[in-house]
Amino acid sequence: MSSKRIAECAGVAEGTIFRAFPDKNALISATLAHAFDPAPTIESIKAVAGDPDVRFRLKTAVRILTRRFRDNAPLMMSLRGSGLAVVTTTPVFDPREALTGISDAVAELIKDDADSFRLPPETVASLLISMVFFNNRSEILPEDQIVDVVLDGVLSPEAKKEPAC
Missing domain, CATH: 1.10.357 (Tetracycline Repressor; domain 2)
Structure with missing residues (x-):
């Protein structure tokens, strides 16, 4: 899934995601950490x-x-x-x-x-x-x-x- 599509699904601008996460792997890692916490x-x-x-x-x-x-x-x-x-x-x-x-x-x-x-x-x-x-x-x-x-x-x-x- 593209970062643009992730941003659309999250209801935020693509730039917003990359202000919080340095790259797509960091975003996925944070998502997994939250889900499996x-x-x-x-x-x-x-x-x-x-x-x-x-x-x-x-x-x-x-x-x-x-x-x-x-x-x-x-x-x-x-x-x-x-x-x-x-x-x-x-x-x-x-x-x-x-x-x-x-x-x-x-x-x-x-x-x-x-x-x-x-x-x-x-x-x-x-x-x-x-x-x-x-x-x-x-x-x-x-x-x-x-x-x-x-x-x-x-x-x-x-x-x-x-x-x-």
């Missing part, structure tokens, strides 16, 4: 920390994560398909670092409930995020059932009961 997601997850209901907190986190993955999926696919390599002097986006920050926020969200889990909060957070990510691609489960599967497993309540002697 994990800070808004982390802040949204932290905002539900005070609720006493762990299921509510995790279901809210699932909605936040689902929105993030859905919003970023088309951009990720476009980048992969375009062959575009954004060259910068400093890394703009480290997906591992972003995912670690998000995972840490989810683990922090449930740390006070650690004694009720069989696994550490960090592992529960990783499982939840993995399920949200995979579910975003294939929609196996409704959003609200992801938390139930992570917390309760896949056995029905009847199957979990001990057989009578």
